[in-house]
Amino acid sequence: MRESTAAQPVTALPGVGQALAKTLERLGLRTLQDLWFHLPLRYEDRTRITPIRDLQPGAAAQVEGRIEAVERGFRYRPQLRVAIGDDSRATLLLRFFHFNAAQANQLVVGTLLRCYGEPRLGAQGLEMVHPQYRRVADTAAAAVEERLTPVYPVTEGLSSARLAGVIARALQRLPADAELELIPPDLRKAYRLASLRDALLFAHRPPPDADLAQLELGLHPTQQRLAFEELMAQHLSLKRLRARVRQHAAPALRGGGELRRRFLAALPFAPTHAQQRVAAEVAHDLAKPAPMLRLVQGDVGSGKTVVAALAALAAVEAGFQAALMAPTELLAEQHFRNFQRWMQPLGVEVVWLAGKLKGKSRSAALAHIAGSAEAHPAQIVIGTHALMQEGVAFHDLALAIIDEQHRFGVHQRLALREKGRVAQAAPRGRGMEAELEGSAMEGRLEDRVPHQLVLTATPIPRTLAMTAYADLDVSIIDELPPGRRPVTTVAIANARRHEVIERIRAACADGRQAYWVCTIIEESDLLQAQAAEAAYAELTSALPGLAIGLVHGRLKPAQKQAVMDAFAAGKIALLVATTVIEVGVDVPNASLMIVENAERLGLAQLHQLRGRVGRGNVESSCVLLYQAPLSAMARQRLDVLRVSNDGFRIAEKDLELRGPGEVLGTRQTGELALRIADLARDAALLPQVQRAGATVLDQSPALADKLIERWIGQAARYAGA
Numbered sequence: 001m002r003e004s005t006a007a008q009p010v011t012a013l014p015g016v017g018q019a020l021a022k023t024l025e026r027l028g029l030r031t032l033q034d035l036w037f038h039l040p041l042r043y044e045d046r047t048r049i050t051p052i053r054d055l056q057p058g059a060a061a062q063v064e065g066r067i068e069a070v071e072r073g074f075r076y077r078p079q080l081r082v083a084i085g086d087d088s089r090a091t092l093l094l095r096f097f098h099f100n101a102a103q104a105n106q107l108v109v110g111t112l113l114r115c116y117g118e119p120r121l122g123a124q125g126l127e128m129v130h131p132q133y134r135r136v137a138d139t140a141a142a143a144v145e146e147r148l149t150p151v152y153p154v155t156e157g158l159s160s161a162r163l164a165g166v167i168a169r170a171l172q173r174l175p176a177d178a179e180l181e182l183i184p185p186d187l188r189k190a191y192r193l194a195s196l197r198d199a200l201l202f203a204h205r206p207p208p209d210a211d212l213a214q215l216e217l218g219l220h221p222t223q224q225r226l227a228f229e230e231l232m233a234q235h236l237s238l239k240r241l242r243a244r245v246r247q248h249a250a251p252a253l254r255g256g257g258e259l260r261r262r263f264l265a266a267l268p269f270a271p272t273h274a275q276q277r278v279a280a281e282v283a284h285d286l287a288k289p290a291p292m293l294r295l296v297q298g299d300v301g302s303g304k305t306v307v308a309a310l311a312a313l314a315a316v317e318a319g320f321q322a323a324l325m326a327p328t329e330l331l332a333e334q335h336f337r338n339f340q341r342w343m344q345p346l347g348v349e350v351v352w353l354a355g356k357l358k359g360k361s362r363s364a365a366l367a368h369i370a371g372s373a374e375a376h377p378a379q380i381v382i383g384t385h386a387l388m389q390e391g392v393a394f395h396d397l398a399l400a401i402i403d404e405q406h407r408f409g410v411h412q413r414l415a416l417r418e419k420g421r422v423a424q425a426a427p428r429g430r431g432m433e434a435e436l437e438g439s440a441m442e443g444r445l446e447d448r449v450p451h452q453l454v455l456t457a458t459p460i461p462r463t464l465a466m467t468a469y470a471d472l473d474v475s476i477i478d479e480l481p482p483g484r485r486p487v488t489t490v491a492i493a494n495a496r497r498h499e500v501i502e503r504i505r506a507a508c509a510d511g512r513q514a515y516w517v518c519t520i521i522e523e524s525d526l527l528q529a530q531a532a533e534a535a536y537a538e539l540t541s542a543l544p545g546l547a548i549g550l551v552h553g554r555l556k557p558a559q560k561q562a563v564m565d566a567f568a569a570g571k572i573a574l575l576v577a578t579t580v581i582e583v584g585v586d587v588p589n590a591s592l593m594i595v596e597n598a599e600r601l602g603l604a605q606l607h608q609l610r611g612r613v614g615r616g617n618v619e620s621s622c623v624l625l626y627q628a629p630l631s632a633m634a635r636q637r638l639d640v641l642r643v644s645n646d647g648f649r650i651a652e653k654d655l656e657l658r659g660p661g662e663v664l665g666t667r668q669t670g671e672l673a674l675r676i677a678d679l680a681r682d683a684a685l686l687p688q689v690q691r692a693g694a695t696v697l698d699q700s701p702a703l704a705d706k707l708i709e710r711w712i713g714q715a716a717r718y719a720g721a
Contacts, residue, residue, distance in 0.1 A: 005175050006033035006710075013169045024166070026155045033710065035170035038163075039203050039226070039676055040150035042216050046116060047145050047208035051088035055126055060118045062144070063092060064136065067111045072104060082107050084115070092119070093127035112136045147205040148212065171204060182707050183229060184700060187692050191228070192221075199225040218681055227677035231689045232696070233711035234674070236704045238470035239697060242293060245417075245471070248449040250291040251398045255317020259346050260310055266345060267306070274479035275303045279310045281475050282453060286314050286399070292451035295469050298477030299647035300611025301484060304455045305335065307477070308401050309342055311453050316348055316379045320398030321369075323381040323450075325388075325416055327404050329354050329557060330564075334586070335403065336382045343380060351378035355386045356557050371395030387416060394419050401453045417449055457608060486645040487614040491598070491624040491638040500594055500623055501542050507592045508546055508573040512618070514592035516576045517609055519600050535596065536576045543574065551577040579605065588616035598624035599634035603654035606641055675711070 009031060010016050010024050021030075029035055050061040065084030068091065073079045080096040080103075094115060096103075107113075117131030136142045152163045174180065177195045181188075188195070194202075199222040206215060214220045218227070264271065271279070278296055285292035298304045312322035324339075326332035336352045343350050351368045370393045371377030377395035381387065400416045454472060492500060504514050516539060518532040536550045549563040549572040566572045568587050575590075579601075593613045598606060606624070614620035624638050640653045677685075696704050 005173060005179075006031060006036075008032045008173075010035065010166070010170075013166060013173075015169070016166060020158075020166075023155060023158050024163075027153065027158075032170045032173055035167050036174060036200055037226075037675060037711075038152060038167060039223075041153050042151050043148040043206060043210075043212060044116060044151060045208070045212060046149050047147065049114075049144065051090070052084075052086050052092045052126075053088040053090035055092070055119045057119055057121050057126065060116070062114065062116045064112065064114045065092060067107060067109050067113060070104075070107055070109060080104055080107070082113075084113055091125065093122060093124060094131055094133070095122070095127050095129045098130070106135065112138055114142065147207055148210060148215075150204055167204060171201065174200065182703055182710065183232075183692070184696070184703070187695060191688055191692060193228060194222055194225045196225070196229070198222065218676075218678060223676070224682070224685065227682045228685050228689060228692075229707065230674060230677045230711050231682065231685060232693050233707040234677075235470050235689055235693045236697065237708045237712050239693065240704070240708065242471040245291050245293060245449065245452075248291060248447050249289055250449055250451050251318065251320055252289040253286040253314045253318040253320065253398060253451070255314055257317065259313045259317050259348065262346055263309065263313055263342060266342070269481060271306060272303065272477075272479045272481055274298075274477045275307055278475040278477050279307050281473075282307060282311050283314060285473070286311060286451055291449050292453065293472050294452070294475060295454045295456065295472040296475045296477065297456055299480065300457050300608060301615055302457075302477040302480055304403075304457065304477060305338060308403075308453060308455060309339065311399060311401065311451075312339075312380050313346075313348070315399040315451075318398065320396050321377060321379060321381065321394055322399040322401065323383075323387055323394065323397055323416065323419075324401040324403060326382070326384060329356065329384055330560070331403065332382060332384045333557075333561065339380060339382060348379050349376075350380045350382060353381060353383035353386050353392070355384060357386070366392065369394055388419065392419065397450045399453065400450045401455065403455045404457065417452060457611070485614055485617070485619060487593075487610050487620045487622050489610065489622045489624065489642050489645075491626060491642055493628045494596075494625055495628065497625065500625060501539065503623070504539075504574060504592060504594070505543055505546070508543075511589075512592060513567065513570065513572070513587060513590040514574050514594065515590060515609075515612060516574060516594045517596060518576065518578055519597045532576055532578050539574065539576060546574055547572045548574045548576060551575060579609065586615060587612070591616065591618050591620040593620075593622040594625055595622065596625045597627055598638060599626045599630055603637050603640060603650050606637070607647055607650050610641070 009021070010029060011018065011021050012032065016024075024030070024035075027038070029038055044060065044062075046062045048062065049064050052063055052065060055061055055063065063084075063086065065086040067082055068085045069083040071081045073081065077097060078099075080099045082094040082096070083091055084094060085091045092115075094113075112135065113133050114136050115128060115131040115133040117128035119126045119128055121127075150160075150164055150167075152160045152167070154160050154163055174197060177197050181196050183193060183196075187193070202210075202220075202222040203226065206220075211220065215223070218224075278298075282292070282294060282296070285294055296304055296307055308324060312324070315322040324332075324335055326335055332352075332354060336350065339350045349368070351365050353362075353365050353369065357365060365378075368376070368378040369381050381394070386392070397419055400419075402416065452472075454469075504516070507514055516535060518535050532550060532552045536548065540548050549567055551560055551563050555563075563572065563575070567575045567590075570589060590613050593610055595601070595606060595609055601609075610622040613622060622641075624641060626634070626638065630638070636653075640650055644650055679686075693704075696707070
């Protein structure tokens with residue numbers, strides 16, 4: 001494709017000045033290519049005139065009729081009512097609530113109007129509220145549109161019609177197929193892909209006989225052609241990222257295994273077969289002189305932390321450091337306590353680093369991490385985002401473990417990897433087992449990076465993982481420890497709140513503990529959600545004599561930890577908390593979970609919260625307390641939780657209901673910003689995308705670069721991080 005055409009700024013188009021260019025930039029539209037790929041949200045059929053008598057409620061249509069009556073009213077609020085009729089001898093009422101005097105004066109009896117809108121049943125028959133309309137001259141029949149009318153995503157100060165005009169002018173400069181096409185002809189033929197030029201022109205202005213329902217679902221072959229190319233670009237960018245990381249060397253971690261044997265022997269339970277299988281896959285990767293890039297998925301309570309501990313001990317046995325990064329201080333503290341309990345008997349030092357660590361304590365931790373002259377190197381480091389901050393230097397980091405990957409972006413994951421990047425002439429490990437070997441590594445010893453182990457307790461559907469984590473190998477812990485029982489889940493309206501409180505009283509009287517989770521901290525009339533403080537006060541009053549604790553994100557860390565410790569020790573029977581307890585809390589005696597305003601949370605988060613109970617050997621329950629009335633989507637979410645404890649089935653449904661951006665948390669991290677493709681809708685394309693992508697990488701690597709640049713552009717810069 002001619003770079004000059006695609007890369008031309010929008011101001012190259014007639015009628016686009018600096019002011020309009022700034023407005024377009026808010027939509028990410030800076031070049032002609034951006035305009036070509038800015039597809040309509042929906043389409044309007046203005047290619048035909050529908051007789052008024054043939055209108056169907058809810059089905060948008062274009063009608064033409066003469067004004068028969070006009071009425072202005074001011075009951076409750078100003079209102080303009082205009083009745084029009086046509087040759088079908090039927091009448092349609094047009095209703096306007098926002099109008100000015102000039103507009104009203106134009107709408108006089110006898111005027112011929114052409115209107116587009118969605119008819120609905122009113123008190124006096126069919127009506128359109130605020131339809132689009134224009135006056136039509138009587139002299140001759142006005143032509144209808146030749147193609148379906150696109151309606152584009154817009155921003156403040158820019159109408160869809162004006163944007164449509166800009167895009168139409170941009171499409172006039174669309175190059176010929178030979179210059180525009182990036183997918184080779186043999187692949188297009190193999191996967192039955194239309195030409196890119198035809199696909200773009202069709203998507204922007206479909207012919208009148210196009211299947212409107214199919215178009216609006218994004219399932220038309222021309223739209224699927226565009227989605228295919230975008231998914232392939234995403235896939236290729238992650239494959240490139242993986243290849244670039246693989247170009248570096250990594251220490252081959254082949255310790256004798258004594259620490260790992262002692263660690264396993266001291267565990268109060270035997271690892272499951274799934275844990276053993278995944279731990280073996282990780283160990284196999286770590287023993288290679290190339291960087292491990294592995295994602296370990298496991299449902300809540302499946303034992304990912306044990307796998308992470310075994311990997312960390314492999315690094316320690318080989319004379320290197322391991323670091324574990326968690327997204328919240330609460331989860332990082334939980335990991336620190338677990339690792340301290342496990343590692344202390346083995347003589348392995350664990351150091352903690354978080355943003356709250358200040359003064360001498362922080363200086364001492366940094367010295368241990370760096371292995372400065374005054375301090376011996378820490379063997380395992382656990383912390384939050386603070387591990388990536390400037391001033392944190394590792395002595396010899398060989399393994400970076402990232403927990404709850406979906407809370408971090410690719411950038412953050414790679415930033416921790418950079419902390420362990422070493423420029424040197426020889427391995428720094430203190431044993432032959434850490435030797436970098438193999439001719440493939442020769443000449444690359446000066447650029448060594450740590451292995452990466454990524455953990456997530458949010459099961460990622462296979463279709464999503466294929467695209468979102470194409471740079472990682474995936475292991476799945478698909479087995480829960482023996483004795484873990486499914487959690488019984490019920491959904492109860494807030495009107496029956498008193499019954500739920502009585503259920504807590506009964507559970508605690510039997511010696512069990514319970515959680516009450518609120519979704520916000522402060523009162524909010526708008527959200528109708530009860531705050532944690534209010535719930536704490538209510539429950540303290542309703543359950544006198546019961547030890548109740550309160551935890552939320554605004555408490556000082558020491559206060560928060562004191563409450564959590566008291567709950568874990570059984571000194572607190574009921575813990576009122578916000579969703580800070582979503583991950584990282586393990587109290588086997590807790591058998592009852594109440595989630596207030598459950599309709600406000602996504603499936604994955606609800607499943608995570610539910611995973612805080614059912615960790616002992618007694619029957620456990622989760623009560624989803626909701627505010628009626630429920631929306632259709634909220635009801636679907638709660639129904640899925642009620643009938644299933646399978647994290648992967650829940651994840652598939654979450655993907656279907658909310659989309660990949662929400663499931664992965666990428667609205668915040670900026671990853672996977674798909675413009676046209678939809679991973680839930682287009683899942684069937686992914687196997688073909690993978691095969692086609694492999695062919696392009698193998699046969700036409702230059703085309704891969706161009707595809708990535710077209711669809712991802714500057715967002716692909718993380719690949720070189």
